Amino acid sequence: MLKYQQIAIDIEKYIEEHNLQQRDKLPVLENLMARFNVSKSTITKSLDLLEKKGVVYQVRGSGIFVRRHNREGYISLLSNQGFKKDLEEFNVTSEVVELKVCQPTEEAAYNLNIDQHQEVYYVKRIRYINGQTLCLEESYYNKSSVTYLNREIASESIFHYIQEGLGLKVGFSDIYLHVDKLNEEEAAYLGLKEGDPKLFMESIFHLTNGQPFDFSKVTYNYKHSQFFLQANSHIL
Template identity: 45%
Template sequence: MLKYELIAERIESLINNGHYEAGDKLPSVEVLRSEFNVSKSTIINALKNLEKTGLIYQARGSGIYVRNPKRDGFVNLFTADGFSDEFKGHDVTSKILKVAEIQPEDEVKQQLKLKDNDSVYLVDRIRYLDGEVFCIETSYFSKNVVLYMNEEIANGSIFHYIENNLKVKVGFTDIYFNIGKLNKKDATHLELNEGDPSLEYEQIFYTSTGIPFDYSKIIFHYENSRFYIPSIK
């Protein structure tokens, strides 16, 4: 983890623990720099990270303030974190449907910018939030970046494994939404009825150097999923 991310985590902890509440003004950049004994650029990057995730806002000429907290149980669509990090304090579990090394179809090759002989790890999971079905997740991981995958890893936080074990820095993500209706197979996995509405999205994750490594298709349970977009100008 980079230094500015560690500082962002420490400031986030102060906010989450009630040291700073919604509407409170944070110390200035110079005061934070001195308090954490880091460079000014590190503090600026940490604040940008917190602003992007919707924890703070910066008012020009006035200072840095704590935003209203995100409603509990909502997915922040403007973050590249996995569900385990997004729902800290909740029980996030998985049912593994399939983990396999495969030769990808053309669509996956295109999204992950793969060559003809490149293979991927396919991970099919049903994700649960506090015991309730949350979504179906079908992910394709480029073996050029994600060197190994098995059911034990897929049962936990894949992103923790990628960042902590493989030392891959996750950078950003592209998301494409689609509203549809469930087919029989997906409805069965989600414990819903065929033809029920669904929010589907395709998500491509990139490393901090811009290399696509994860192409995922996610179908959310329309009754158990809620979303949050922290907009900044």
């Protein structure tokens, strides 16, 4: 574990254990440098990480402050899959509708940046949150990265398996979303009515080396899904 990562974890733990609230002030940089016995840059890197994560905000000339969002039951859009493990605070289970090795659709091949004759795992699942339908998910996993998969794994967390079981490193993702009306099939799977609203999300997940390994199409049950997102303007 790198120093700056460990320090970030320690600081976050400190915030939770002391139940610090939005706008509470953390010790000053010099203090943190001494406490963790590292250079200024290292502390700064830890704090930048926590800032990116939405845990603190830093104000020049003033201090370092705690940032919290104050709503329960919202799923982090960024922690949705692979990243963070926020879903742990919810009870998410999956029912595997279909699992097979096949050739990808043209759309899936394009998004995975492979030829259509290269094989993929196709997985169709219904996911439940606290016992209610959360979403209907269709995923294509590039078989040259995700070399093995079965129903048992797919009924648990596929991303956990990919990282821990296969040792792959998830890097970044592109997420596209829009709202529409459910068709008959989707409505049936989610226990809703045709024409009801849906949030439709397509995601392309890449390994740290830039290779796409998962293209997923997810239809969310509008009654049991709400999301949050924390943004920074440090992005120029």
